[in-house]
Amino acid sequence: MKKYVVTGGAGFIGSTLVRTLLNAGGEVAVIDNLLSGHEKNVLEVRDRIKLHILDIRDGTAIAPVIDGADTVFHLAAIPSVPRSIDEPRPSHEVNIDGTFEVFNAAAKGKVRRLVYAASSSAYGDSETLPKIETMPAKPKSPYAVQKYVGELYASVFTSCFGLETVALRFFNVYGPRQDPSSAYSGILSLFMKHLIARTAPTIFGDGEQSRDFTYVEDVAALCLKAANAAGVAGKMFNAGNGSHYTLNQIWSMLQEMEGVKIPAKYGPPRAGDVRHSMADTAAAKAELGHAPKFTIEDGLSKTLAWYKGSL
Numbered sequence: 001m002k003k004y005v006v007t008g009g010a011g012f013i014g015s016t017l018v019r020t021l022l023n024a025g026g027e028v029a030v031i032d033n034l035l036s037g038h039e040k041n042v043l044e045v046r047d048r049i050k051l052h053i054l055d056i057r058d059g060t061a062i063a064p065v066i067d068g069a070d071t072v073f074h075l076a077a078i079p080s081v082p083r084s085i086d087e088p089r090p091s092h093e094v095n096i097d098g099t100f101e102v103f104n105a106a107a108k109g110k111v112r113r114l115v116y117a118a119s120s121s122a123y124g125d126s127e128t129l130p131k132i133e134t135m136p137a138k139p140k141s142p143y144a145v146q147k148y149v150g151e152l153y154a155s156v157f158t159s160c161f162g163l164e165t166v167a168l169r170f171f172n173v174y175g176p177r178q179d180p181s182s183a184y185s186g187i188l189s190l191f192m193k194h195l196i197a198r199t200a201p202t203i204f205g206d207g208e209q210s211r212d213f214t215y216v217e218d219v220a221a222l223c224l225k226a227a228n229a230a231g232v233a234g235k236m237f238n239a240g241n242g243s244h245y246t247l248n249q250i251w252s253m254l255q256e257m258e259g260v261k262i263p264a265k266y267g268p269p270r271a272g273d274v275r276h277s278m279a280d281t282a283a284a285k286a287e288l289g290h291a292p293k294f295t296i297e298d299g300l301s302k303t304l305a306w307y308k309g310s311l
């Protein structure tokens, strides 16, 4: 049985990936410090995984968990563009120093492959859409810089230390278990919370900014494909749908789904915000066999059903 390690496995995306790996028949160890992850996210699979409550900045503590794994999926991070602007040091330390410790432990522990959760924020405001992997990175926020540094490290760990790595630039992932309780929460979790409470969300700017919202199960499936594809070591791929919707469109779709009319409030634009984001998916399709299954309608309705059952 393959041994998988998921850093950030008690988080929103990580906990979905854990389920995908268990379904694929793997043995799964999770490293999570429960800063933004929650044990309840892995509750129904708790007896099938090993949960190590550890901080990725502690290289000595995480090394024995990572040692000899088939694949490490490195998802642990302090997310959020605005959080990295308000508090740059903690996100720098976790997203760059912690990432180094995970890569170092994987190289030393003879891990076969490491899949790194990079971010679409690395593209910044490049005007051309869709965003293609060959475009230069133009990070606009500390978070985007940090995630991009991780990509550079991933590629160098392949070339200098022989660790096979694949970086996936996640595009605005949404779905069940995304935590809506913080001011830094992802917009779709906030929309869900407001829709269910019948309250108005605040949209920063005019709401015409667009994102390639990607359903979490599609991202988890792509992570597993990235772990197994041949000839991709040291490369980076987009993990998106290849479509984009404005915040105004998404809020309208959600109101329609519930048959309600709740006009959003509008606030000033957010610092570090990217205007438009949409992935080119050709490389991920050709080299990783990426085949997203969920349309935005499917993803939104599955997500809404989950929030209704849990909030």
Ligand code: UD1
Pocket (backbone or CB within 6 Å): 079, 080, 081, 119, 120, 121, 122, 170, 171, 172, 173, 184, 185, 186, 187, 188, 190, 202, 203, 204, 205, 209, 211, 247, 270, 273, 274, 276, 277
């Ligand atoms: C960015 C990255 C994404 C990454 C995520 C991690 C881009 C294009 N995407 O997402 O890949 O995974 O960081 O945190 O850089 N907003 C509101 N009201 C709110 C909250 C947010 O209008 O209450 C707006 C934001 O200003 C933004 C959009 O919603 O325009 C999405 O914000 P958010 O969900 O925080 O994600 P990004 O910053 O786009």
